[in-house]
Amino acid sequence: MSRIAYFGPRGTFTEQAARSFGDAEFVAVETVPSVLAAVRAGEVDAGCVPVENSVEGAVTATMDAMAEDEPLYAVGEAVLPVRFSILTRPGVKAEDVKTVASHPHALAQVRYWIADNLPNAVPVATTSTAAAAVQVNDGEFDAAVSAPVAVMHYPLAELATDVADVGTAVTRFLLLRKPGHLPQPTGRDRTSLAVVIAHDEPGSLANTLSELALRGINLTRIESRPLRGLFGEYRFYLDLDGHIGEQRVADALTTLHRISRQVRFLGSYPKADQSPSEAPPRSTDADYQAAAEWLAKVREGH
Numbered sequence: 001m002s003r004i005a006y007f008g009p010r011g012t013f014t015e016q017a018a019r020s021f022g023d024a025e026f027v028a029v030e031t032v033p034s035v036l037a038a039v040r041a042g043e044v045d046a047g048c049v050p051v052e053n054s055v056e057g058a059v060t061a062t063m064d065a066m067a068e069d070e071p072l073y074a075v076g077e078a079v080l081p082v083r084f085s086i087l088t089r090p091g092v093k094a095e096d097v098k099t100v101a102s103h104p105h106a107l108a109q110v111r112y113w114i115a116d117n118l119p120n121a122v123p124v125a126t127t128s129t130a131a132a133a134v135q136v137n138d139g140e141f142d143a144a145v146s147a148p149v150a151v152m153h154y155p156l157a158e159l160a161t162d163v164a165d166v167g168t169a170v171t172r173f174l175l176l177r178k179p180g181h182l183p184q185p186t187g188r189d190r191t192s193l194a195v196v197i198a199h200d201e202p203g204s205l206a207n208t209l210s211e212l213a214l215r216g217i218n219l220t221r222i223e224s225r226p227l228r229g230l231f232g233e234y235r236f237y238l239d240l241d242g243h244i245g246e247q248r249v250a251d252a253l254t255t256l257h258r259i260s261r262q263v264r265f266l267g268s269y270p271k272a273d274q275s276p277s278e279a280p281p282r283s284t285d286a287d288y289q290a291a292a293e294w295l296a297k298v299r300e301g302h
């Protein structure tokens, strides 16, 4: 049976996301970088990590860990609705709650609810929503903002359920593996890249994006993170519709490789919402094939 590490401990949203990828032996790991380290070291076959939330944005620990060290490729994506339970030790009432702990992304998603319902509480950041539940159980904090499943793993009481400032919030998760397990194109795929552009050349970001637009490739996300060396240098994370096995995507990637300082492929994988990613007219694999045959004939003198 394959082994999947997830950002734990038991009872995180990430554990739920990991289980959505099918049967496996699931291994809880305390931090996002250590999930990726376990995959790189071959201790597990795959690792599941959060990558972005619709309210609070990117999970920067995931982005940084994917761009550094040995490459890992995303092979699957899951999107989960995010609504929280507020967990306390049994008998604790709202007015007794002086500290409310959780992952910073979770605290940001219940900021208004806390202000309205736990007016005496100071928010405290923990490594994950489930780590907060563990620490509440240990008596370190009074309340945890946790995934609803956490109550099944820790002997805590639900002070409130179905808590969310934005009722439609979702978090996106990726399943990562070592290179060598590229999923087949499905026509409903996403490709992720990290690109370092020539920052001192005017128009280099516009040129990068134009290479995608020219080939009819839909960009679904762009984020930047500092390169950490010199101030003003960034790495751009691009998500786009399509699979590296398709000609228009392969063509765009080879061009980006040629014009950029660095391109890291982060995976081509089926989209969680299964929305189509097919090529627009004149950009299909057949169109590329026909154009390549025409070029070959011209070169042969026909």
Ligand SMILES: O=C(O)C(=O)C[C@]1(C(=O)O)C=C[C@@H](O)C=C1
Pocket (backbone or CB within 6 Å): 007, 011, 012, 013, 014, 015, 050, 052, 053, 059, 082, 103, 105, 106, 127, 128, 129, 130, 147, 171
């Ligand atoms: O701590 C967890 O339960 C996680 O899985 C992490 C995480 C995140 O990083 O965004 C996942 C979903 C919620 O948005 C809050 C926290």
